Amino acid sequence: MSTLLEVRGLTKQFVKDDTGIVALRDFDLQVEQGSFVTILGRSGCGKSTALNLLSGLLQPTSGTVTYKGGAVDGPRTEISYLTQSDTLMPWRDVRRNVEMPMEISGVGARERRDRAMELVERVGLSGFEHHYPRELSGGMRRRVSLARMLVGNPETLLMDEPFGALDAQLRLELQTELLRLWQDSGQTVVFVTHDIEEALLLGDRVVVLGLRGRRVLDRGIDLPRPRDPDELRVEPAFVALHRQMTEALREGAR
Numbered sequence: 001m002s003t004l005l006e007v008r009g010l011t012k013q014f015v016k017d018d019t020g021i022v023a024l025r026d027f028d029l030q031v032e033q034g035s036f037v038t039i040l041g042r043s044g045c046g047k048s049t050a051l052n053l054l055s056g057l058l059q060p061t062s063g064t065v066t067y068k069g070g071a072v073d074g075p076r077t078e079i080s081y082l083t084q085s086d087t088l089m090p091w092r093d094v095r096r097n098v099e100m101p102m103e104i105s106g107v108g109a110r111e112r113r114d115r116a117m118e119l120v121e122r123v124g125l126s127g128f129e130h131h132y133p134r135e136l137s138g139g140m141r142r143r144v145s146l147a148r149m150l151v152g153n154p155e156t157l158l159m160d161e162p163f164g165a166l167d168a169q170l171r172l173e174l175q176t177e178l179l180r181l182w183q184d185s186g187q188t189v190v191f192v193t194h195d196i197e198e199a200l201l202l203g204d205r206v207v208v209l210g211l212r213g214r215r216v217l218d219r220g221i222d223l224p225r226p227r228d229p230d231e232l233r234v235e236p237a238f239v240a241l242h243r244q245m246t247e248a249l250r251e252g253a254r
């Protein structure tokens with residue numbers, strides 16, 4: 001596998017009321033093409049900042065981000081980013097929000113509609129196609145954003161806690177759906193979460209971040225796929241990994 005995304009010495013300092021806040025310090029990461037990397041860390045450790053930098057939305061104070069060997073100095077069409085904040089268009093209904101990436105890439109109206117409807121169904125929102133974002137719950141809006149991301153079939157997906165606001169059952173359904181869509185797609189995913197079980201269920205590799213993005217642990221997850229959470233929870237290998245991640249998160253807080 002070849003390296004698709006490479007981050008070297010990434011540092012981001014924000015200035016607030018004349019005081020510098022280092023959100024990320026000297027962060028290194030290599031992401032192989034076609035892999036699913038989960039970044040696990042507690043609230044405030046710099047995960048969103050890292051993704052903002054990876055996506056090109058934010059410029060680093062120092063360090064570099066390269067994608068296929070070229071510098072990332074702004075958003076790129078091959079990289080789709082699902083941010084924590086809601087970026088749905090309030091004046092468009094669900095279907096037309098999901099159609100957006102296809103409109104930009106010039107897909108015809110009929111195909112756009114069919115593909116949008118398929119994705120709306122996959123995220124469990126059939127019957128809500130003509131609802132506007134203000135008529136949906138927070139979790140439903142997240143699912144529309146997810147459908148909009150997936151419909152564009154991006155080469156690389158950056159996802160910032162996409163399932164955090166969902167109830168447990170729905171989260172499980174969407175995690176399974178995401179894995180199903182990812183498997184054999186060749187897509188590369190960088191997925192941020194604070195949930196150990198989610199990180200282990202999804203990732204080929206888990207990177208645990210401590211304060212200011214310090215890399216506390218970076219290891220491959222060789223649990224066989226497909227991974228069934230109910231079976232996984234009682235697997236000795238999973239239990240051992242879970243314990244290691246818990247310890248790494250604790251270490252990262254020091």
Ligand SMILES: Nc1ncnc2c1ncn2[C@@H]1O[C@H](COP(=O)(O)OP(=O)(O)OP(=O)(O)O)[C@@H](O)[C@H]1O
Binds near residue numbers: 045047194
């Ligand atoms: N625009 C900003 N201006 C000032 N400080 C910021 C800004 N963005 C982030 N920070 C600070 O940087 C640190 C890391 O924030 P970040 O949002 O990256 O963390 P996170 O790990 O994604 O947290 P969470 O899991 O709660 O979303 C925090 O201390 C935060 O207050």
